[in-house]
Amino acid sequence: MIHKLKDRDSLILAGSVIGLGLILWLMALPLAALPDPIGPAATQFAEGALTTIQLTLWACFFGIVLGVLTALGKRSHLPPLRWIADLYVWIIRGTPLLLQILFFFLALPAIAPQLQLSEFWTAVIALSLNVGAYNAEVIRAGINAVPNGQVEAARSLGLSALYTFWDIVLPQAVRISLPPLANNMVALLKDSSLAYAIGVVELSMVSSRVQAESFQPVPVFITVAAIYLLLTTTFTQFAAALERKLAVGKR
Protein backbone atom coordinates (compact mmCIF):
# COMPACT_ATOMS: atom_id res chain seq x y z
CA MET A 1 0.00 0.00 0.00
CA ILE A 2 2.69 2.41 1.05
CA HIS A 3 4.84 1.39 -1.89
CA LYS A 4 2.02 1.88 -4.34
CA LEU A 5 1.41 5.37 -2.98
CA LYS A 6 5.09 6.16 -3.17
CA ASP A 7 5.21 5.02 -6.80
CA ARG A 8 2.22 7.10 -7.75
CA ASP A 9 3.80 10.14 -6.17
CA SER A 10 7.09 9.52 -7.96
CA LEU A 11 5.08 9.42 -11.16
CA ILE A 12 3.40 12.74 -10.37
CA LEU A 13 6.76 14.26 -9.47
CA ALA A 14 8.38 13.15 -12.72
CA GLY A 15 5.18 13.96 -14.60
CA SER A 16 4.97 17.53 -13.34
CA VAL A 17 8.61 18.23 -14.20
CA ILE A 18 8.25 16.74 -17.69
CA GLY A 19 4.86 18.42 -18.00
CA LEU A 20 6.32 21.81 -17.18
CA GLY A 21 9.03 21.27 -19.80
CA LEU A 22 6.49 20.24 -22.41
CA ILE A 23 4.21 23.17 -21.61
CA LEU A 24 7.07 25.62 -22.03
CA TRP A 25 8.39 23.94 -25.15
CA LEU A 26 5.16 23.28 -27.03
CA MET A 27 2.89 26.03 -25.74
CA ALA A 28 3.28 28.09 -28.91
CA LEU A 29 1.67 25.34 -31.05
CA PRO A 30 -1.90 25.39 -29.65
CA LEU A 31 -1.68 29.15 -29.06
CA ALA A 32 -0.75 29.71 -32.71
CA ALA A 33 -3.98 28.01 -33.75
CA LEU A 34 -6.03 30.60 -31.85
CA PRO A 35 -7.53 33.58 -33.68
CA ASP A 36 -6.22 37.11 -33.56
CA PRO A 37 -4.83 38.64 -31.30
CA ILE A 38 -3.46 35.48 -29.61
CA GLY A 39 -2.36 33.40 -32.61
CA PRO A 40 0.12 35.86 -34.11
CA ALA A 41 1.66 36.50 -30.66
CA ALA A 42 1.97 32.81 -29.74
CA THR A 43 5.79 32.78 -29.61
CA GLN A 44 5.82 35.91 -27.47
CA PHE A 45 3.53 34.24 -24.93
CA ALA A 46 5.67 31.10 -24.93
CA GLU A 47 8.88 33.07 -24.46
CA GLY A 48 7.28 35.18 -21.72
CA ALA A 49 6.19 32.05 -19.89
CA LEU A 50 9.71 30.63 -20.19
CA THR A 51 11.15 33.82 -18.67
CA THR A 52 8.58 33.72 -15.86
CA ILE A 53 9.58 30.14 -15.03
CA GLN A 54 13.29 30.93 -15.21
CA LEU A 55 12.82 33.87 -12.84
CA THR A 56 10.80 31.68 -10.50
CA LEU A 57 13.17 28.70 -10.43
CA TRP A 58 16.30 30.79 -9.89
CA ALA A 59 14.62 32.82 -7.13
CA CYS A 60 13.19 29.61 -5.67
CA PHE A 61 16.67 28.07 -5.43
CA PHE A 62 18.40 31.15 -3.99
CA GLY A 63 15.38 31.87 -1.81
CA ILE A 64 15.60 28.46 -0.13
CA VAL A 65 19.36 28.76 0.42
CA LEU A 66 18.83 32.27 1.87
CA GLY A 67 15.90 31.03 3.92
CA VAL A 68 17.95 28.26 5.52
CA LEU A 69 20.90 30.57 6.20
CA THR A 70 18.66 33.26 7.68
CA ALA A 71 16.79 30.75 9.81
CA LEU A 72 20.15 29.56 11.15
CA GLY A 73 21.19 33.18 11.72
CA LYS A 74 18.04 33.79 13.73
CA ARG A 75 18.83 30.77 15.90
CA SER A 76 22.53 31.60 16.24
CA HIS A 77 24.27 32.00 19.59
CA LEU A 78 26.13 34.97 18.13
CA PRO A 79 24.12 38.18 18.58
CA PRO A 80 25.46 39.93 15.42
CA LEU A 81 24.22 37.07 13.23
CA ARG A 82 20.81 37.27 14.88
CA TRP A 83 20.71 41.04 14.35
CA ILE A 84 21.60 40.74 10.67
CA ALA A 85 18.97 38.04 10.11
CA ASP A 86 16.30 39.99 12.00
CA LEU A 87 17.13 43.22 10.18
CA TYR A 88 16.95 41.50 6.80
CA VAL A 89 13.57 39.91 7.46
CA TRP A 90 12.24 43.11 9.02
CA ILE A 91 13.16 45.25 6.01
CA ILE A 92 12.04 42.80 3.34
CA ARG A 93 8.73 41.94 4.94
CA GLY A 94 8.00 45.55 5.79
CA THR A 95 8.46 47.06 2.32
CA PRO A 96 6.69 46.38 -1.01
CA LEU A 97 8.29 43.95 -3.42
CA LEU A 98 7.83 46.41 -6.29
CA LEU A 99 9.88 48.96 -4.37
CA GLN A 100 12.60 46.38 -3.71
CA ILE A 101 12.83 45.51 -7.40
CA LEU A 102 13.04 49.19 -8.38
CA PHE A 103 15.60 49.80 -5.66
CA PHE A 104 17.92 47.06 -6.92
CA PHE A 105 17.54 48.24 -10.52
CA LEU A 106 17.71 52.01 -10.08
CA ALA A 107 18.99 52.98 -6.64
CA LEU A 108 21.75 50.43 -6.10
CA PRO A 109 23.63 51.25 -9.34
CA ALA A 110 23.33 54.92 -8.35
CA ILE A 111 25.22 54.12 -5.15
CA ALA A 112 27.68 51.69 -6.72
CA PRO A 113 27.70 51.64 -10.54
CA GLN A 114 29.52 48.30 -10.70
CA LEU A 115 26.37 46.71 -9.25
CA GLN A 116 24.42 47.34 -12.45
CA LEU A 117 23.18 43.94 -13.63
CA SER A 118 20.85 42.94 -16.44
CA GLU A 119 17.12 43.37 -15.88
CA PHE A 120 16.71 39.62 -15.57
CA TRP A 121 19.38 39.07 -12.90
CA THR A 122 18.31 42.17 -10.98
CA ALA A 123 14.83 40.69 -10.84
CA VAL A 124 16.23 37.30 -9.75
CA ILE A 125 18.18 38.95 -6.91
CA ALA A 126 15.25 41.06 -5.71
CA LEU A 127 12.84 38.12 -5.87
CA SER A 128 15.34 35.80 -4.12
CA LEU A 129 15.88 38.24 -1.28
CA ASN A 130 12.14 38.72 -0.97
CA VAL A 131 11.13 35.07 -0.91
CA GLY A 132 14.19 34.24 1.22
CA ALA A 133 12.87 36.41 4.04
CA TYR A 134 9.50 34.67 4.00
CA ASN A 135 11.16 31.25 3.71
CA ALA A 136 13.35 32.05 6.72
CA GLU A 137 10.34 32.28 9.02
CA VAL A 138 8.84 29.08 7.62
CA ILE A 139 12.10 27.13 7.92
CA ARG A 140 12.78 28.49 11.39
CA ALA A 141 9.39 27.25 12.51
CA GLY A 142 10.19 23.88 10.92
CA ILE A 143 13.52 23.63 12.73
CA ASN A 144 11.85 24.53 16.03
CA ALA A 145 9.30 21.78 15.46
CA VAL A 146 11.92 19.00 15.26
CA PRO A 147 11.79 17.24 18.65
CA ASN A 148 14.83 17.87 20.83
CA GLY A 149 15.16 14.13 21.41
CA GLN A 150 16.21 13.72 17.77
CA VAL A 151 19.11 16.12 18.33
CA GLU A 152 20.07 14.48 21.62
CA ALA A 153 20.08 11.05 20.02
CA ALA A 154 22.31 12.27 17.20
CA ARG A 155 24.73 14.05 19.53
CA SER A 156 24.86 11.06 21.88
CA LEU A 157 26.06 8.95 18.94
CA GLY A 158 29.01 11.30 18.52
CA LEU A 159 27.65 13.09 15.44
CA SER A 160 28.97 16.64 15.18
CA ALA A 161 26.65 19.64 15.28
CA LEU A 162 27.05 19.97 11.51
CA TYR A 163 26.12 16.36 10.73
CA THR A 164 23.29 16.53 13.24
CA PHE A 165 21.88 19.53 11.41
CA TRP A 166 22.48 18.17 7.91
CA ASP A 167 21.34 14.57 8.46
CA ILE A 168 18.68 14.91 11.15
CA VAL A 169 17.34 18.42 11.73
CA LEU A 170 17.24 19.83 8.18
CA PRO A 171 15.49 16.86 6.50
CA GLN A 172 12.83 16.80 9.20
CA ALA A 173 12.45 20.58 9.23
CA VAL A 174 12.03 20.64 5.46
CA ARG A 175 9.27 18.02 5.68
CA ILE A 176 7.47 20.12 8.25
CA SER A 177 8.03 23.34 6.28
CA LEU A 178 7.09 21.95 2.90
CA PRO A 179 3.42 23.01 2.68
CA PRO A 180 4.08 26.66 3.63
CA LEU A 181 7.23 26.65 1.45
CA ALA A 182 5.15 25.47 -1.51
CA ASN A 183 2.79 28.33 -0.76
CA ASN A 184 5.68 30.79 -0.93
CA MET A 185 6.81 29.32 -4.25
CA VAL A 186 3.40 29.71 -5.85
CA ALA A 187 3.28 33.28 -4.56
CA LEU A 188 6.76 33.78 -6.00
CA LEU A 189 5.67 32.59 -9.43
CA LYS A 190 2.94 35.21 -9.46
CA ASP A 191 5.13 37.90 -7.86
CA SER A 192 7.66 37.43 -10.66
CA SER A 193 5.18 39.44 -12.77
CA LEU A 194 6.45 42.55 -10.97
CA ALA A 195 9.71 42.16 -12.87
CA TYR A 196 7.89 43.79 -15.76
CA ALA A 197 8.39 47.11 -13.94
CA ILE A 198 12.09 47.06 -14.83
CA GLY A 199 11.51 45.75 -18.35
CA VAL A 200 11.94 42.00 -18.01
CA VAL A 201 9.93 40.49 -20.84
CA GLU A 202 8.06 37.92 -18.82
CA LEU A 203 4.49 36.76 -19.17
CA SER A 204 2.75 39.83 -17.76
CA MET A 205 4.91 42.16 -19.84
CA VAL A 206 3.96 40.15 -22.94
CA SER A 207 0.26 40.44 -22.13
CA SER A 208 0.58 44.16 -21.64
CA ARG A 209 2.37 44.56 -24.96
CA VAL A 210 0.00 42.39 -26.98
CA GLN A 211 -2.94 44.16 -25.43
CA ALA A 212 -1.48 47.54 -26.28
CA GLU A 213 -1.01 46.52 -29.91
CA SER A 214 -4.37 44.81 -30.39
CA PHE A 215 -6.65 46.81 -28.07
CA GLN A 216 -8.33 43.51 -27.15
CA PRO A 217 -7.82 43.17 -23.39
CA VAL A 218 -10.36 40.39 -22.82
CA PRO A 219 -8.81 37.52 -24.87
CA VAL A 220 -5.27 38.61 -24.05
CA PHE A 221 -5.67 38.69 -20.27
CA ILE A 222 -7.79 35.53 -20.20
CA THR A 223 -5.05 33.72 -22.14
CA VAL A 224 -2.34 34.93 -19.79
CA ALA A 225 -4.43 34.06 -16.74
CA ALA A 226 -4.89 30.54 -18.16
CA ILE A 227 -1.15 30.18 -18.69
CA TYR A 228 -0.44 31.33 -15.10
CA LEU A 229 -3.03 28.87 -13.81
CA LEU A 230 -1.45 26.06 -15.80
CA LEU A 231 1.97 26.89 -14.36
CA THR A 232 0.83 27.30 -10.75
CA THR A 233 -1.19 24.08 -10.97
CA THR A 234 1.91 22.19 -12.11
CA PHE A 235 3.80 23.70 -9.16
CA THR A 236 1.16 22.76 -6.60
CA GLN A 237 0.86 19.23 -7.98
CA PHE A 238 4.62 18.83 -7.71
CA ALA A 239 4.66 20.18 -4.14
CA ALA A 240 1.75 17.99 -3.03
CA ALA A 241 3.37 14.85 -4.44
CA LEU A 242 6.70 15.75 -2.85
CA GLU A 243 4.99 16.28 0.48
CA ARG A 244 3.29 12.88 0.33
CA LYS A 245 6.46 11.16 -0.80
CA LEU A 246 8.53 12.62 2.04
CA ALA A 247 5.79 11.95 4.56
CA VAL A 248 6.68 8.24 4.49
CA GLY A 249 7.62 7.12 7.95
CA LYS A 250 6.23 10.24 9.55
CA ARG A 251 2.76 9.23 10.63
Next chain:
Amino acid sequence: MRNGKPIIEVENVRKSWGSFTALNDVSVTFREGEVVCIIGPSGSGKSTLLRSINHLEKHDAGRITVDGILLDDDLKHIDAVRTEVGMVFQSFNLFSHMTVLDNITLAPRRVRKWSRAKAEQVALELLERVGLSAHAHKYPSQLSGGQQQRVAIARALAMQPKVMLFDEPTSALDPEMVNEVLLVMRDLAKSGMTMLIVTHEMGFAREVADRVIFFDHGQIVEESTDPQQFFSAPNHPRAQAFLKQIKHAA
Protein backbone atom coordinates in the same frame (compact mmCIF):
# COMPACT_ATOMS: atom_id res chain seq x y z
CA MET B 1 33.11 -7.83 37.13
CA ARG B 2 33.81 -5.60 40.07
CA ASN B 3 37.56 -5.53 39.64
CA GLY B 4 37.81 -4.02 36.15
CA LYS B 5 39.74 -0.82 35.77
CA PRO B 6 37.82 2.41 36.33
CA ILE B 7 36.26 3.69 33.09
CA ILE B 8 34.06 6.51 34.35
CA GLU B 9 35.09 8.71 37.24
CA VAL B 10 32.67 11.24 38.64
CA GLU B 11 34.14 13.56 41.26
CA ASN B 12 32.17 16.08 43.33
CA VAL B 13 29.77 16.85 40.50
CA ARG B 14 27.06 19.45 40.96
CA LYS B 15 24.22 20.45 38.69
CA SER B 16 21.27 22.68 39.37
CA TRP B 17 18.57 24.52 37.51
CA GLY B 18 17.69 27.69 39.37
CA SER B 19 16.93 26.68 42.91
CA PHE B 20 16.50 22.99 42.03
CA THR B 21 19.57 20.88 42.73
CA ALA B 22 19.70 17.79 40.53
CA LEU B 23 23.18 16.62 41.52
CA ASN B 24 24.57 17.62 44.88
CA ASP B 25 28.26 16.80 45.15
CA VAL B 26 28.10 13.35 43.58
CA SER B 27 31.22 11.20 43.42
CA VAL B 28 31.17 7.68 42.01
CA THR B 29 33.40 5.41 39.94
CA PHE B 30 32.24 2.88 37.37
CA ARG B 31 34.49 0.02 36.32
CA GLU B 32 34.90 -1.85 33.06
CA GLY B 33 32.46 -4.72 32.63
CA GLU B 34 30.30 -3.59 35.50
CA VAL B 35 26.50 -3.54 35.32
CA VAL B 36 25.22 -0.81 37.61
CA CYS B 37 21.56 -0.13 38.21
CA ILE B 38 20.67 3.34 39.40
CA ILE B 39 17.36 3.63 41.17
CA GLY B 40 15.49 6.23 43.16
CA PRO B 41 12.43 8.49 43.05
CA SER B 42 11.69 10.83 40.12
CA GLY B 43 13.71 14.02 40.22
CA SER B 44 16.37 12.47 42.43
CA GLY B 45 19.13 13.08 39.89
CA LYS B 46 19.56 9.60 38.36
CA SER B 47 18.91 10.68 34.79
CA THR B 48 20.91 13.87 35.23
CA LEU B 49 23.93 11.82 36.26
CA LEU B 50 23.59 9.66 33.15
CA ARG B 51 23.10 12.68 30.89
CA SER B 52 26.12 14.39 32.45
CA ILE B 53 28.34 11.43 31.62
CA ASN B 54 27.88 12.02 27.87
CA HIS B 55 27.53 15.76 28.38
CA LEU B 56 23.92 16.11 27.26
CA GLU B 57 23.83 18.12 30.46
CA LYS B 58 26.77 20.33 31.33
CA HIS B 59 27.70 19.93 34.99
CA ASP B 60 28.20 23.12 36.99
CA ALA B 61 31.10 21.90 39.11
CA GLY B 62 33.27 18.85 39.66
CA ARG B 63 35.09 16.54 37.25
CA ILE B 64 33.88 13.77 34.98
CA THR B 65 36.43 11.57 33.22
CA VAL B 66 35.39 8.90 30.72
CA ASP B 67 37.98 6.42 29.48
CA GLY B 68 40.72 8.87 30.41
CA ILE B 69 39.07 11.83 28.63
CA LEU B 70 38.19 14.79 30.83
CA LEU B 71 34.80 16.29 29.99
CA ASP B 72 35.43 20.01 29.75
CA ASP B 73 34.25 22.63 27.28
CA ASP B 74 36.46 21.24 24.50
CA LEU B 75 34.08 19.97 21.82
CA LYS B 76 36.66 17.41 20.70
CA HIS B 77 36.65 15.85 24.14
CA ILE B 78 32.86 15.85 24.26
CA ASP B 79 32.54 14.18 20.84
CA ALA B 80 35.28 11.69 21.74
CA VAL B 81 33.41 10.69 24.89
CA ARG B 82 30.10 10.41 23.05
CA THR B 83 31.73 8.17 20.48
CA GLU B 84 32.73 5.73 23.23
CA VAL B 85 29.49 5.96 25.21
CA GLY B 86 26.20 4.67 23.80
CA MET B 87 22.90 5.97 25.11
CA VAL B 88 19.39 4.56 25.05
CA PHE B 89 16.57 6.97 25.81
CA GLN B 90 13.22 6.50 27.47
CA SER B 91 11.44 7.77 24.34
CA PHE B 92 13.63 5.78 21.87
CA ASN B 93 14.39 8.88 19.74
CA LEU B 94 14.87 6.92 16.53
CA PHE B 95 15.38 9.22 13.55
CA SER B 96 11.83 9.29 12.22
CA HIS B 97 12.71 10.06 8.59
CA MET B 98 15.13 7.16 8.23
CA THR B 99 14.70 3.43 7.89
CA VAL B 100 15.86 1.15 10.69
CA LEU B 101 19.00 0.33 8.70
CA ASP B 102 19.85 4.00 8.07
CA ASN B 103 19.24 4.77 11.74
CA ILE B 104 21.89 2.24 12.68
CA THR B 105 24.44 2.95 9.93
CA LEU B 106 24.42 6.77 10.07
CA ALA B 107 26.79 7.34 12.99
CA PRO B 108 29.31 4.59 12.10
CA ARG B 109 29.53 5.98 8.56
CA ARG B 110 29.78 9.61 9.62
CA VAL B 111 31.85 9.32 12.78
CA ARG B 112 33.79 6.06 12.37
CA LYS B 113 34.07 6.68 8.60
CA TRP B 114 33.06 3.12 7.77
CA SER B 115 32.00 2.27 4.23
CA ARG B 116 28.29 1.80 3.68
CA ALA B 117 28.87 -1.91 3.06
CA LYS B 118 30.71 -2.42 6.34
CA ALA B 119 28.21 -0.35 8.32
CA GLU B 120 25.29 -2.27 6.85
CA GLN B 121 26.90 -5.61 7.55
CA VAL B 122 27.43 -4.65 11.20
CA ALA B 123 23.89 -3.23 11.37
CA LEU B 124 22.35 -6.44 10.05
CA GLU B 125 24.31 -8.51 12.56
CA LEU B 126 23.07 -6.28 15.37
CA LEU B 127 19.50 -6.45 14.10
CA GLU B 128 19.75 -10.21 14.17
CA ARG B 129 21.06 -10.01 17.72
CA VAL B 130 18.03 -7.95 18.84
CA GLY B 131 15.68 -10.16 16.81
CA LEU B 132 14.62 -7.62 14.19
CA SER B 133 16.28 -8.81 10.99
CA ALA B 134 13.00 -8.70 9.13
CA HIS B 135 12.47 -5.02 9.88
CA ALA B 136 15.65 -3.46 8.46
CA HIS B 137 13.85 -1.49 5.77
CA LYS B 138 10.91 -0.28 7.83
CA TYR B 139 10.49 3.18 9.27
CA PRO B 140 10.31 3.68 13.06
CA SER B 141 6.61 4.58 12.88
CA GLN B 142 5.91 1.11 11.50
CA LEU B 143 7.35 -0.58 14.60
CA SER B 144 5.98 -1.18 18.09
CA GLY B 145 7.54 0.60 21.06
CA GLY B 146 9.47 -2.50 22.11
CA GLN B 147 10.81 -2.97 18.60
CA GLN B 148 11.81 0.68 18.38
CA GLN B 149 13.70 0.45 21.64
CA ARG B 150 15.53 -2.67 20.45
CA VAL B 151 16.52 -0.79 17.29
CA ALA B 152 17.72 2.08 19.50
CA ILE B 153 19.92 -0.36 21.41
CA ALA B 154 21.30 -1.74 18.14
CA ARG B 155 21.92 1.80 16.92
CA ALA B 156 23.96 2.63 20.02
CA LEU B 157 25.87 -0.68 19.82
CA ALA B 158 26.79 -0.08 16.18
CA MET B 159 29.28 2.54 17.34
CA GLN B 160 30.99 -0.24 19.35
CA PRO B 161 30.88 1.80 22.54
CA LYS B 162 32.81 0.91 25.66
CA VAL B 163 29.92 1.91 27.91
CA MET B 164 26.15 1.83 27.43
CA LEU B 165 23.87 4.23 29.28
CA PHE B 166 20.20 3.33 29.62
CA ASP B 167 17.87 6.09 30.74
CA GLU B 168 14.66 4.38 31.88
CA PRO B 169 14.60 2.25 28.72
CA THR B 170 11.31 0.51 29.50
CA SER B 171 9.36 3.33 31.16
CA ALA B 172 7.58 4.42 27.97
CA LEU B 173 6.65 0.87 26.93
CA ASP B 174 3.38 -1.00 27.19
CA PRO B 175 3.77 -3.71 29.84
CA GLU B 176 3.76 -6.58 27.33
CA MET B 177 6.77 -5.07 25.53
CA VAL B 178 8.97 -4.53 28.55
CA ASN B 179 10.32 -8.07 28.54
CA GLU B 180 11.57 -8.13 24.97
CA VAL B 181 13.72 -5.09 25.76
CA LEU B 182 14.95 -6.46 29.09
CA LEU B 183 15.86 -9.70 27.33
CA VAL B 184 18.16 -7.86 24.95
CA MET B 185 19.69 -5.92 27.85
CA ARG B 186 20.22 -9.12 29.82
CA ASP B 187 22.13 -10.65 26.89
CA LEU B 188 24.20 -7.52 26.62
CA ALA B 189 25.04 -7.66 30.33
CA LYS B 190 26.12 -11.29 29.93
CA SER B 191 28.38 -10.33 27.03
CA GLY B 192 30.46 -8.22 29.43
CA MET B 193 29.32 -4.76 28.32
CA THR B 194 29.74 -1.99 30.87
CA MET B 195 26.21 -0.79 31.55
CA LEU B 196 24.71 2.04 33.59
CA ILE B 197 20.99 1.56 33.85
CA VAL B 198 18.50 3.98 35.33
CA THR B 199 15.42 1.86 35.84
CA HIS B 200 12.26 1.25 37.79
CA GLU B 201 12.34 -2.48 36.95
CA MET B 202 13.43 -3.74 40.35
CA GLY B 203 13.24 -7.42 39.47
CA PHE B 204 15.55 -6.84 36.53
CA ALA B 205 17.95 -4.73 38.60
CA ARG B 206 18.11 -7.40 41.26
CA GLU B 207 18.91 -10.03 38.65
CA VAL B 208 21.53 -8.33 36.45
CA ALA B 209 23.15 -5.67 38.62
CA ASP B 210 26.67 -6.06 39.96
CA ARG B 211 26.01 -2.94 41.95
CA VAL B 212 22.94 -0.92 42.87
CA ILE B 213 23.05 2.81 43.53
CA PHE B 214 20.15 4.50 45.27
CA PHE B 215 19.67 8.21 44.58
CA ASP B 216 17.68 10.70 46.57
CA HIS B 217 17.65 14.49 46.43
CA GLY B 218 20.63 14.65 44.13
CA GLN B 219 22.83 12.42 46.24
CA ILE B 220 23.83 8.79 46.39
CA VAL B 221 22.39 7.70 49.72
CA GLU B 222 23.05 3.99 49.44
CA GLU B 223 25.32 1.82 47.34
CA SER B 224 25.42 -1.95 47.39
CA THR B 225 27.41 -4.60 45.58
CA ASP B 226 24.95 -7.20 46.81
CA PRO B 227 21.65 -6.53 45.03
CA GLN B 228 19.91 -9.47 46.71
CA GLN B 229 20.76 -8.05 50.10
CA PHE B 230 19.88 -4.47 49.05
CA PHE B 231 16.47 -5.30 47.63
CA SER B 232 15.41 -7.47 50.55
CA ALA B 233 16.79 -5.25 53.31
CA PRO B 234 18.15 -1.83 52.37
CA ASN B 235 19.95 0.11 55.08
CA HIS B 236 18.91 3.70 54.46
CA PRO B 237 15.39 4.71 55.61
CA ARG B 238 14.72 6.53 52.30
CA ALA B 239 15.65 3.42 50.32
CA GLN B 240 13.44 1.35 52.61
CA ALA B 241 10.50 3.70 52.07
CA PHE B 242 11.09 3.82 48.30
CA LEU B 243 11.28 0.04 47.84
CA LYS B 244 8.25 -0.44 50.03
CA GLN B 245 6.24 1.94 47.86
CA ILE B 246 7.37 0.22 44.67
CA LYS B 247 6.39 -3.18 46.07
CA HIS B 248 2.96 -1.86 46.95
CA ALA B 249 2.52 -0.51 43.45
CA ALA B 250 3.51 -3.85 41.92
